[in-house]
Amino acid sequence: MILVWFIAILLAAGILCWVVARWSAAACRWIALAATVADFALSLVFWIRCYPVNLLQQRDWLRQVNWTWFPEAGIHFHLAIDGLSLLLVVLTFFLGIVSVLASWNEIRVGVGFFHLNLLWVLAGITGVFLAVDLFLFYFAWELMLIPMYFLIAIWGHERRVYAAVKFFLFTQLSGLLMLVSILALYFIHHSATGVYTFEYSELIGTSMPLHVAIWVMLGFFIAFAVKLPMVPVHTWLPDAHTEAPTAGSVILAGLLLKTGAYGLLRFVLPLFPAAAHWFSPIATILAAIGIIYGAVLAFGQTDLKRLVAYTSVSHLGFVLLGIFVWNKLALEGALITIVAHGISTGALFVLVGALQDRIHTREMDRMGGLWQTIPRFSGAAMFFAMASIGLPGLGDFVGEFLILLGTYKVSVGLTVAASIGVLASTLYGLKFIQRAFHGSNVHHWELHDLFAREVVIIAPMIAILLWLGLFPQPVLNTFAPTMNKLQQTAAQQYQAVDRGQQ
Amino acid sequence: MSGAGLVAILPLLLLAGTPVALMLIITVHRSHRSALAWTLLGLAASFASLRSASGVAPQQVTPLLVVDQYALVYFGMIIAATAAVAGLAYGYLEQHAVEKEEFYILLLTAALGAAVLAASSHFVSFFLGLEILSISLYALNAYIYPRKTALEAGIKYLVLAAASAAFLLFGMALIYAAVGTMEFSRMASLMMETAGPNRTLLLPGLAMIITGMAFKLALVPFHMWTPDVYQGAPPPVAAFIATVSKGGMFALLLRYFYRLELHNYAPVVVIFTIIAIASMLGGNLLALLQSNVKRILAYSSIAHMGYVLVAFIASGVLAVEAVTFYLVAYFVTIIGAFGVVTVLSHSEEDAESLEAYRGLFWRRPALAGVMTAMLLSLTGIPVTAGFIGKFYVVAAGAASSAWALIIILVVSSVIGAFYYLRVIFALYADTTQEPAEVPPRVAFGSSVLVVLTLLLIWLGVYPAPLLHVIRAALPG
Numbered sequence: 001m002i003l004v005w006f007i008a009i010l011l012a013a014g015i016l017c018w019v020v021a022r023w024s025a026a027a028c029r030w031i032a033l034a035a036t037v038a039d040f041a042l043s044l045v046f047w048i049r050c051y052p053v054n055l056l057q058q059r060d061w062l063r064q065v066n067w068t069w070f071p072e073a074g075i076h077f078h079l080a081i082d083g084l085s086l087l088l089v090v091l092t093f094f095l096g097i098v099s100v101l102a103s104w105n106e107i108r109v110g111v112g113f114f115h116l117n118l119l120w121v122l123a124g125i126t127g128v129f130l131a132v133d134l135f136l137f138y139f140a141w142e143l144m145l146i147p148m149y150f151l152i153a154i155w156g157h158e159r160r161v162y163a164a165v166k167f168f169l170f171t172q173l174s175g176l177l178m179l180v181s182i183l184a185l186y187f188i189h190h191s192a193t194g195v196y197t198f199e200y201s202e203l204i205g206t207s208m209p210l211h212v213a214i215w216v217m218l219g220f221f222i223a224f225a226v227k228l229p230m231v232p233v234h235t236w237l238p239d240a241h242t243e244a245p246t247a248g249s250v251i252l253a254g255l256l257l258k259t260g261a262y263g264l265l266r267f268v269l270p271l272f273p274a275a276a277h278w279f280s281p282i283a284t285i286l287a288a289i290g291i292i293y294g295a296v297l298a299f300g301q302t303d304l305k306r307l308v309a310y311t312s313v314s315h316l317g318f319v320l321l322g323i324f325v326w327n328k329l330a331l332e333g334a335l336i337t338i339v340a341h342g343i344s345t346g347a348l349f350v351l352v353g354a355l356q357d358r359i360h361t362r363e364m365d366r367m368g369g370l371w372q373t374i375p376r377f378s379g380a381a382m383f384f385a386m387a388s389i390g391l392p393g394l395g396d397f398v399g400e401f402l403i404l405l406g407t408y409k410v411s412v413g414l415t416v417a418a419s420i421g422v423l424a425s426t427l428y429g430l431k432f433i434q435r436a437f438h439g440s441n442v443h444h445w446e447l448h449d450l451f452a453r454e455v456v457i458i459a460p461m462i463a464i465l466l467w468l469g470l471f472p473q474p475v476l477n478t479f480a481p482t483m484n485k486l487q488q489t490a491a492q493q494y495q496a497v498d499r500g501q502q
Numbered sequence: 503m504s505g506a507g508l509v510a511i512l513p514l515l516l517l518a519g520t521p522v523a524l525m526l527i528i529t530v531h532r533s534h535r536s537a538l539a540w541t542l543l544g545l546a547a548s549f550a551s552l553r554s555a556s557g558v559a560p561q562q563v564t565p566l567l568v569v570d571q572y573a574l575v576y577f578g579m580i581i582a583a584t585a586a587v588a589g590l591a592y593g594y595l596e597q598h599a600v601e602k603e604e605f606y607i608l609l610l611t612a613a614l615g616a617a618v619l620a621a622s623s624h625f626v627s628f629f630l631g632l633e634i635l636s637i638s639l640y641a642l643n644a645y646i647y648p649r650k651t652a653l654e655a656g657i658k659y660l661v662l663a664a665a666s667a668a669f670l671l672f673g674m675a676l677i678y679a680a681v682g683t684m685e686f687s688r689m690a691s692l693m694m695e696t697a698g699p700n701r702t703l704l705l706p707g708l709a710m711i712i713t714g715m716a717f718k719l720a721l722v723p724f725h726m727w728t729p730d731v732y733q734g735a736p737p738p739v740a741a742f743i744a745t746v747s748k749g750g751m752f753a754l755l756l757r758y759f760y761r762l763e764l765h766n767y768a769p770v771v772v773i774f775t776i777i778a779i780a781s782m783l784g785g786n787l788l789a790l791l792q793s794n795v796k797r798i799l800a801y802s803s804i805a806h807m808g809y810v811l812v813a814f815i816a817s818g819v820l821a822v823e824a825v826t827f828y829l830v831a832y833f834v835t836i837i838g839a840f841g842v843v844t845v846l847s848h849s850e851e852d853a854e855s856l857e858a859y860r861g862l863f864w865r866r867p868a869l870a871g872v873m874t875a876m877l878l879s880l881t882g883i884p885v886t887a888g889f890i891g892k893f894y895v896v897a898a899g900a901a902s903s904a905w906a907l908i909i910i911l912v913v914s915s916v917i918g919a920f921y922y923l924r925v926i927f928a929l930y931a932d933t934t935q936e937p938a939e940v941p942p943r944v945a946f947g948s949s950v951l952v953v954l955t956l957l958l959i960w961l962g963v964y965p966a967p968l969l970h971v972i973r974a975a976l977p978g
Binding site (some may be wrong): 063069070072109110113135138139140142143145146148150161164165169172173176177179180183184186187201319364 | 518529599809863864878881883885889893896897900901909912915916919920923924927930933964965966973
């Protein structure tokens, strides 16, 4: 039941916010905050109680809810949680709190409707992480699109309409391709077994010829690759991230992109091991291209938010690489990167948003020397920029290092390419700090340093990155059962390929 | 005719009796309110009689009409949609200086025509139903006659509908000449046996009949009338044309197609495939160029008929189910969307330019919410009926491996999403200029909209009950 509560609290609080905002915007913000905090606390308690005893039992799910929805078509309202989804759900609620706090002063028009959308997009994302019925998954997948569209289109910056529509069309097209694949899988499974079902655990192991599996897998892959985003289907991302309000950018970078990575881990690899194996050379090469391309383009930006947006392309390239390299180290690295990137990039967007609130521009040319007027703010920005470029001791480093190690076992060439990406990342990281914060204060800015509210947001994020960087074991332990299963699938796959070659 | 036969066509008799009664009532006492009340009463009685009719179904009532569960489902859809249109039309007519009561008479006869189509099993009832429907629509289109656009719509519809009816008749004549019967049930086997020169008559005959049908369904390339008529006609009438008129025709198309086993005729399937592709792409691409909400809805309805055709052509086990569900979802959605247009319209002009919708959310959030729900349903986003409908259509296509059609459906529905988003964005844009004139709230129309929205969400979240009804009614 706790899984239903996760979602229900957000949905109900969203409506409540909308109603209450007629009388008091402040009350609406507090309700939104209370809802996200409540969910976060619930999920944290759940995690602590499961850890580590329950996690080590090799059951399929830690908890599940399974209600009939339309039984004739084999559709169930089936939510379930395992280590992987638990981690992502905790991240969702944490970034939920961050985004509510980040928009505390930024959003002044339509406060009620804003929080309705904010909480509902979180609910949709939670649904995506928990759904194990493919119909329900697609339902949630499409559902998170609409509130996000509104967040960008109504409260975004200058080119918000363009960005929102582009975001919507990219995800809609790729989502529909996934729908076609889901249905193809559904009918293939039916013709093999005579059972109509959308149940994840039953669809696993549906046997089909490789060439069919490749087509079906591609439908899923494209949907997830667009969300991830993988080069060359990333072009919606810089626009959407740049134009969205701060909370929207945090959710986009921290969570929405992660639904793509989650989808690859949860669906593409287990459902189509053979096809994914066949596809892995292409995916890893595209990932390596993405890593370098994202880093180089980030370096070329003068808009601070756009710069951070392009770093996401680079980091998520690492995730894609780690997933398709598909061994223990790389998978663990991908997971750590997913979490750490959510925190570090989320924090960067919060800071850039806060800066824009103060000086009303995102152009780096209008900045410079900010360290002299807002030293604590600049220090925080420096910390997260360093995390983002992979400074040892912080979360992102662990993730990328593990991915590189894992990749080395498979292909030295790819490792070299990805390492070049790491190098390029220092360029944009340093540019970010130098152009905006170092130097002399040529524009004579006199700004307010971090507000208490901002400290409340930033401090835990610093702590989490340090924790992930120095002692990531609890996160890895939580992920272990899911990863073991993925690895078994991989092992079988390699054996099958070896047998085929003999 | 047996007693059971009479019970079976009781819904039709009531539907035919109500306008006659109404006509007599008007001669005694003219009152808009009571005209609406009688209309709704008649429709309710007709709807209630579906239950007793379903007890005796299936019944062949004279060679002309067959009342089976399938026809009854469509009767139900037609009656409910007509009631919703009547409810919306009330507030709209109140604002216009025209005779109001006759509107309902025409509406009821049009609904009767559509219902006859749904139950038709013979060329004669096919043509009868079509003409009852069309002739009522000529007048309904031009109902707000002081307006030039209304007259234009009426005349355009008159000329083109008459032309398409001529095609249809010629097609029927050719088929009759070839096989010597006008009953659908005997036609299939006779068509199989037909040989020699008579056989060459079949294909032109079928093609002409398809032309007539495609005109009513507004499929590309027989869609030219649609945007002008939708724009000129009163919005409730446009909703009626988009739903009841097309629904009745689709019911007939399905029956005709399956009774005649036309899947065996490769050329016919090819014709429908081309029409489906052209409608999906054409409707959506042309809608991109529009900035008039009524015209956008017109082109979107062309595209949606294309989607329905995909399920129809796929023709697997799921086809009839998918088509019927999609049509129900589409009925609710389109009537809802035109309902918002109706409620926002005032005596000088209808709310058709995008400007009339700009920033509506900040002025009338509920109304904008309804419109958003309807547009999202047209896009096929979850929690709305349109999502389940689209899901079903793609499922029907996937079940019979019609991949090319599905991919075109996917691509064109993304194109569609683009212009729906444009309207949605207008609804939520902040307005700095003077807000457009807001017409007075219409209690009755608004309550219809509330019901439609609830229905939309209910079908989108829990479609199982409706699916049970549809499954129970599958022909054969």
